[in-house]
Amino acid sequence: MRRIAAITALALMLAGCDQNMDVQPKYNSYSYAPLFRGSSLRSPPAGTVARGDIERERETQTKPAMTRELLARGQNRFEIFCTPCHGQTGEGNGMVVQRGMPHPTSYFDPRLRAADDQHFFDVITNGYGAMYSYASRVAPRDRWAIVAYIRALQLSRHAALSDIPSKERQKLEVSQ
Template sequence: MVYSVRKSILTRLVRLAWLPLCFLLVACHVDMYDQPKYKPNDVSTFFPDGRAMQPPPANTVPLNSYNPDSPLMTGRIEGQLADQLPPEIRLDAALLAHGQSRYNAFCAPCHGLVGDGQGVIAYRGPMTVPSLHQDRLRTVQIGYFFDVITNGVGRMYSYASRIPPEDRWAIAAYVRALQLSQNADVALLTEAELEQVRAGR
């Protein structure tokens, strides 16, 4: 009697165990494998050129295209802080304008719009933010600013994950221009430039 009951229970359990397997078998369709898709070198009516394989979009950056040890990525030349922009970065008005935009977004809250260390965060908080116009920072290599943005210093944390290398160089170039604007020798300005200064332009 006991054996018969056990056998009956075991039989029911086996039958119940088959139910999930049956559901899985029903759920599996070859559609998931044979779904509509293009293969390399297929013809496509979707694109104007009739090809399924399309060239990469403009400004696509190939994987591992950067040399991690290059001056562009490290701010250093043969281990020493770079004293000039890397060859990939062109110094022009567009670079400085972009650097100003990135500086205002990431740096000005602490360093201030003119780099005097009187940004909103510094004004409201107890910490002291160094002025970018002190003699020590006016004479350091431009690679120093790239290095600080990349790795941080003191209470300033790294911005490497927030600011791409090209933008870090743009900020560094703008900081140099900002330093010059606040410490320029008026005697070196032309009359036209003096008129612009007086007009606040």
């Protein structure tokens, strides 16, 4: 009996704990705050740099070195974010396009083959015509990785036998 009374008392005491932060004095966003003589939402002090901004800016400015890992990452990101419209090969016939989205220019178009890496990076960052920006979904380093992969796609249809290292070329010539 005593135990039940103790448990009931404890339960009542715990129920009483709910009051804390719900009822403390506080400002709601955009409400008038007499303390600041203005909105309760304060602007950051001049010169404030958001966390991660400097690193992001550095990654935007520096193209990473071309490695097998970078290409693999680029392929992975391309397949997630770009194939729905640009298709697996970059011809621009992805499923969304087959369902009515305007057909993007094929990556094999002479204009896009001649375009520099920065153009592809900027299209991902800012969007282009009917295509929206991917800046919030694809981090700068991954944008460079995707650009590298697009370059590999373009090369895949325009490589000459002489582009292949001689050791690998011998293997190809033997197997023919």
